[in-house]
Amino acid sequence: MNATDPEPDPGLDPVENVVATIARSAAEIRQGLVGRRGKAGAENPSGETQVEADVWADELLADRLTSIDGVAQYASEERSEIIDGGDDRVSVAVDPLDGSSNLKSNNTMGTVFGIYDEPLPAPGSALVASGWILYGPITTMAYARDGSVTKYELTGGERTVVEEDITLPDDPLVYGFGGRVPHWHDEFREFVREIESNPEHKLRYGGAMIGDVNQVLTYGGIFAYPALEGSPRGKLRLQFEGNPIAYLIEAAGGRSSDGSRSILEVEPDDLHDRVPLHVGNAEFIDRLEDALE
Numbered sequence: 076m077n078a079t080d081p082e083p084d085p086g087l088d089p090v091e092n093v094v095a096t097i098a099r100s101a102a103e104i105r106q107g108l109v110g111r112r113g114k115a116g117a118e119n120p121s122g123e124t125q126v127e128a129d130v131w132a133d134e135l136l137a138d139r140l141t142s143i144d145g146v147a148q149y150a151s152e153e154r155s156e157i158i159d160g161g162d163d164r165v166s167v168a169v170d171p172l173d174g175s176s177n178l179k180s181n182n183t184m185g186t187v188f189g190i191y192d193e194p195l196p197a198p199g200s201a202l203v204a205s206g207w208i209l210y211g212p213i214t215t216m217a218y219a220r221d222g223s224v225t226k227y228e229l230t231g232g233e234r235t236v237v238e239e240d241i242t243l244p245d246d247p248l249v250y251g252f253g254g255r256v257p258h259w260h261d262e263f264r265e266f267v268r269e270i271e272s273n274p275e276h277k278l279r280y281g282g283a284m285i286g287d288v289n290q291v292l293t294y295g296g297i298f299a300y301p302a303l304e305g306s307p308r309g310k311l312r313l314q315f316e317g318n319p320i321a322y323l324i325e326a327a328g329g330r331s332s333d334g335s336r337s338i339l340e341v342e343p344d345d346l347h348d349r350v351p352l353h354v355g356n357a358e359f360i361d362r363l364e365d366a367l368e
């Protein structure tokens with residue numbers, strides 16, 4: 076595909092309308108970051124300080140996505156309540172800006188989305204598609220649907236396929252682990268030591284999950300934001316971050332785990348639930364689960 080993404084078309088599949096709308100909005104979101112790097116003076120439902128761009132990107136996506144026929148619900152990391160538009164077909168959950176603390180230092184960030192065919196909060200098994208935009212030196216989108224992952228380059232309103240049917244490379248290369256090291260559990264620390272001790276493996280950690288997971292998709296490896304002492308569910312949110320990432324990495328032939336099972340099997344209790352997140356090549360996730368057993 077190398078075409079301008081269309082305006083939402085009532086005749087089109089709502090999933091494709093959602094994806095086209097997010098892809099088309101990416102250039103504008105990127106541009107709108109300028110001048111919105113300061114604190115917004117409020118906290119999100121997870122108790123984190125919002126930056127102006129978090130609030131602005133959430134409002135932009137809420138306006139656009141709720142106006143699409145077939146979208147029943149919009150929910151975001153940056154707002155407490157679901158916007159409920161009725162009993163239409165799909166529910167969209169968004170992390171409008173993932174890694175927004177990187178705005179201050181001007182490092183990588185992203186937008187993450189999950190499209191569910193059940194009312195939110197929903198388990199990852201209800202996802203029908205997910206993806207992310209990465210605001211790197213260029214803007215790219217990784218998108219998973221029907222067990223297949225496609226990577227695009229986005230320029231203005233256009234998207235161009237870079238690669239189809241993406242799978243994680245067989246020889247995993249990179250690793251990145253979040254959370255303060257003194258707060259890691261001993262079993263997790265041991266596992267990390269083992270990964271680090273292989274001279275083939277390289278540390279890649281940028282403070283935005285999406286940048287680090289995109290490294291795993293590109294080079295193979297593992298990214299985790301684990302359970303921590305004092306934070307048994309880690310930091311990342313199940314609906315907005317854990318499920319969409321797990322769905323895409325599993326579609327790319329990798330595995331996800333909350334420590335003992337696929338993240339897609341975790342039943343949510345609350346919209347803003349957190350989940351310990353580990354994603355990457357199956358061999359790494361298998362070893363991780365053995366280590367945490």
Ligand SMILES: O=P(O)(O)OC[C@H]1O[C@](O)(COP(=O)(O)O)[C@@H](O)[C@@H]1O
Nearest residue numbers: 172173174175176254282283284285
């Ligand atoms: O700053 P910390 O605690 O290392 O956390 C980094 C993690 O937090 C996040 O920034 C959380 O996402 P948000 O920026 O969307 O809140 C992840 O992208 C990243 O992996």
Ligand SMILES: [Mg+2]
Nearest residue numbers: 170173174316
């Ligand atoms: Mg995030």
Ligand SMILES: [Mg+2]
Nearest residue numbers: 170172173174
């Ligand atoms: Mg965010």
